[in-house]
Amino acid sequence: MDSGTGGKSSSEEPWPVRVVSQKIGAWVARLGWVWVDGQVAQISRRPGASTVFLTLRDPSADLSLTVTTNRDVLDSGAPELREGARVVLHAKPEFYAARGTLSLRADEIRQVGLGELLARLEKLKKLLAAEGLFDRSRKRRPPFLPQRIGLITGRASAAERDVLTNARRRWPAVEFRTVNVAVQGPGAVPQIVDALKVLDADPSIDVIILARGGGGIEDLLPFSDEALCRAVFACRTPVVSAIGHETDTPLVDYVADVRASTPTDAAKRVVPDLAEEIRLISQARHRLHRAVRNLVDRESHRIDALRSRPVLARPQVMVEQRATDLAALRQRAGRCLDHRLDAADDDLRHTLARLRALSPAATLDRGYAIVQRADGHVVRAATEVAPGDALRVRLADGELSATVEDHPPPPVGREVVAQVDLPAG
Numbered sequence: 001m002d003s004g005t006g007g008k009s010s011s012e013e014p015w016p017v018r019v020v021s022q023k024i025g026a027w028v029a030r031l032g033w034v035w036v037d038g039q040v041a042q043i044s045r046r047p048g049a050s051t052v053f054l055t056l057r058d059p060s061a062d063l064s065l066t067v068t069t070n071r072d073v074l075d076s077g078a079p080e081l082r083e084g085a086r087v088v089l090h091a092k093p094e095f096y097a098a099r100g101t102l103s104l105r106a107d108e109i110r111q112v113g114l115g116e117l118l119a120r121l122e123k124l125k126k127l128l129a130a131e132g133l134f135d136r137s138r139k140r141r142p143p144f145l146p147q148r149i150g151l152i153t154g155r156a157s158a159a160e161r162d163v164l165t166n167a168r169r170r171w172p173a174v175e176f177r178t179v180n181v182a183v184q185g186p187g188a189v190p191q192i193v194d195a196l197k198v199l200d201a202d203p204s205i206d207v208i209i210l211a212r213g214g215g216g217i218e219d220l221l222p223f224s225d226e227a228l229c230r231a232v233f234a235c236r237t238p239v240v241s242a243i244g245h246e247t248d249t250p251l252v253d254y255v256a257d258v259r260a261s262t263p264t265d266a267a268k269r270v271v272p273d274l275a276e277e278i279r280l281i282s283q284a285r286h287r288l289h290r291a292v293r294n295l296v297d298r299e300s301h302r303i304d305a306l307r308s309r310p311v312l313a314r315p316q317v318m319v320e321q322r323a324t325d326l327a328a329l330r331q332r333a334g335r336c337l338d339h340r341l342d343a344a345d346d347d348l349r350h351t352l353a354r355l356r357a358l359s360p361a362a363t364l365d366r367g368y369a370i371v372q373r374a375d376g377h378v379v380r381a382a383t384e385v386a387p388g389d390a391l392r393v394r395l396a397d398g399e400l401s402a403t404v405e406d407h408p409p410p411p412v413g414r415e416v417v418a419q420v421d422l423p424a425g
Contacts, residue, residue: 021097028095028102036104037112038065040085041186045071056087056104057186059225064186067091069106078111084185084218086112117217121224125251128226133233134254140238142258142270146206148175149270150199150237152192155180159211159242159263166267174271177205183212188222193231200235207270208235210252211242211263223250232256242266364396371402 009015015023041064042055052074057064067089078087091104112120128134149167153160160178167174179198181191192210199208210232212223222228223243232239232255241256242263253259260266311318356362360370371379372392379385385404393400 018097021095021100025095025097028093031093033090033092035088035090036065037086037088039186040081040083040087043081043083054106056089059086059186059189059222066101066103067106068103069109073107074109077109081109081111086117086221088112117221121251124224124226125254128229128251128255133229139257142207142238142240145171145272146174146270148177148204148206150202150205150208151176151178151211152181152195152199152208153178153211153263154183154213157183157211157213159183159213162263163209163211163242163267166264167271170267170273171271172274177202184215184219184222189225189228192222192228196231196235196239200237205237207238207240209240209242209263209266209270210256211266212244213263214245214248220244220248220250223252225251228252229255240266240270361396364394367396369400370394 036056038056039059040054041057044053050071052069052071054067054069055064056067069089069091074081078085081087088110089104089106090108091106093102094105095102132138151160151163153163160180164176164178167176177199179195181195182188183192196208196210199205210223212220220243223241229251232241232252238257239255240258240260241250241253242260242265243250243253244262246261258266258269260269306312364370370393372394373379373385374390374392377384379391385391387404387406389404391402391404393402
């Protein structure tokens, strides 16, 4: 940085404080006139003085600037200005060298009206919705029975009392970690954001309740702040919003995982009712006992019906019936076998009779004989033998040996004369 004569500062040639102040003032003056939006944190009107001092702060951050203006400028632009109001002012930044402070000198101040505030909120609502902060698919469901609940609310407020009283009435063993913050005014948003970070980092916290009682639209503005909405969206722990009354809908209600109409409703949504759960358990046990009893009765009736059947009333009947059937089958089998044996015996006798009738032995029994030569050939004609041939005569009972002595011409009966050699004795 060059000095007014073009020189540079160094450890050998440092700039005086007045030179540094002059250069800072020159750089600040280059910014020119700007329009600034902020919240009035403090107003200082000194009696008889024409200058009014304002402390203007950013609603979403812990930053503030001092604003000086003429009383006439304030009375003409915002005569009813109070602390906590939102304003838009036309100012020029100035560096006061004597004190080394930065401030804004305003020549026009406008208080933001309710209509303009609502229009800004509607614009912010559309922006956050377009970014997905209101998406229902990302909302988490709080646990059925949280072990520990984080509560962010005003100190000794009715909202804190309603949440704690109703939650402990419903479930006496519930535990809370309460962080008291400012719930309206310039410091509300930073304190609430810090409390959210502290509770979200606590692993013992299962759900966080953000509670505040009723109020006007201006009182509830911190809960429509963009920084707070984004902080709630970034929380890993489910957040329940219980701001104002049922008709109040700040933007944080759309970002939170659960929206409760009142702090009392938040307590009902976060913890179950012990008496109701006991009643439900009793009803479930009663239904279970009734179902088991009905099942046992139905099965008992089935068993009685089965036992009343003849086959189970007198099981031996089945055996006796089968024994009777078996005896009848055995008798039929015996009769069938006897019949078949008798028929086979008759067939065999008839066959034997036919065989005997056709057998040569029957012919021999009638006095006939079979004459065979020595080679076994059966002699059927006298010309088949010659005198002196040995013959074998087979009778019905035994055999005889014979020799042909004469061979006369055979008579009509074609008989052969042979000498029969009877065995000795």
